[in-house]
Amino acid sequence: MARKVSLREFQEHLAARLSGAARGQAAAGLLGVQAGSRLWLLNLSDSGEITPSPHLTPVPMTKHWFAGIANIRGGLYSVVDLSAFLGGDATPHNANVRLLLVGTRYGSNAALLVNRSLGLKNLESMTPAPADASLPAWAQETYADAEGRTWHRLNLKELLADSDFMQIAA
Numbered sequence: 527m528a529r530k531v532s533l534r535e536f537q538e539h540l541a542a543r544l545s546g547a548a549r550g551q552a553a554a555g556l557l558g559v560q561a562g563s564r565l566w567l568l569n570l571s572d573s574g575e576i577t578p579s580p581h582l583t584p585v586p587m588t589k590h591w592f593a594g595i596a597n598i599r600g601g602l603y604s605v606v607d608l609s610a611f612l613g614g615d616a617t618p619h620n621a622n623v624r625l626l627l628v629g630t631r632y633g634s635n636a637a638l639l640v641n642r643s644l645g646l647k648n649l650e651s652m653t654p655a656p657a658d659a660s661l662p663a664w665a666q667e668t669y670a671d672a673e674g675r676t677w678h679r680l681n682l683k684e685l686l687a688d689s690d691f692m693q694i695a696a
Contacts (some may be wrong), residue, residue: 662690
């Protein structure tokens, strides 16, 4: 039976992990998300905030993968459906859908729409796997977990600099 943890202990543990991630000390602790049929790993310090997907305001004359604009506490974020951007199916809007506010660290109000958040993942428990040549350079680092699932490490800095990602006009 698992030991019960007080709310205070939980908050202190979480604060310590997030603080360490922001300083780059938690290289093994990554955020796992699912976008379409692919599993992704993001550095905690890059991933910013994760929120349930709010109402998205569509923007006319944009590419099919541009999901719209989201208002998060008065800040406007451009939202890209990661699965659709990579040529997969559009992310269905349901209770599991999450919005990753990813660009703030890099001076951009960009967000990624993903199917669901999968929690923290430990890279040390995974083994390097062959890269998927169909994916862009910012997604070439690939790992396999103990269950044999393939995880792609998302380099957000490179994604935000990708000219295709920045061209939303249809």
